[in-house]
Amino acid sequence: xxxxxxxxxxxxxxxxxxxxxxxxxxxxxxxxxxxxxxxxxxxxxxxxxxxxxxxxxxxxxxxxxxxxxxxxxxxxxxxxxxxxxxxxxxxxxxxxxxxxxxxxxxxxxxxxxxxxxxxxxxxxxx
Numbered sequence: 781x782x783x784x785x786x787x788x789x790x791x792x793x794x795x796x797x798x799x800x801x802x803x804x805x806x807x808x809x810x811x812x813x814x815x816x817x818x819x820x821x822x823x824x825x826x827x828x829x830x831x832x833x834x835x836x837x838x839x840x841x842x843x844x845x846x847x848x849x850x851x852x853x854x855x856x857x858x859x860x861x862x863x864x865x866x867x868x869x870x871x872x873x874x875x876x877x878x879x880x881x882x883x884x885x886x887x888x889x890x891x892x893x894x895x896x897x898x899x900x901x902x903x904x905x906x
Contacts, residue, residue, distance in 0.1 A: 785885070851891065871883075
């Protein structure tokens with residue numbers, strides 16, 4: 781994923797969503813760029829880059845591009861994240877009792893889902 785502001789992205793994912801920052805280092809492919817990772821749980825990480833000096837413009841949903849990222853969480857963690865989104869004044873939609881849809885700091889569409897892994901809305905996936 782791409783971040784327009786490293787500090788804002790870290791505050792959002794770590795403080796609002798509850799995903800700790802794991803590591804941060806300079807991007808080896810683009811000098812001056814930061815490569816950083818968040819712990820999503822279940823052995824998964826989410827990687828971000830900032831690309832200073834490149835005018836990438838605002839986030840856009842395009843055919844064949846990123847539509848949204850769904851992240852599975854334990855129900856208790858999901859409820860805490862929902863409460864932090866509300867407290868931070870971040871608009872979100874609650875769908876089917878287990879999904880929260882909202883936008884990240886750069887407008888990217890995100891979803892937190894509280895169904896167990898390999899389930900969606902109470903039904904097996906796969």
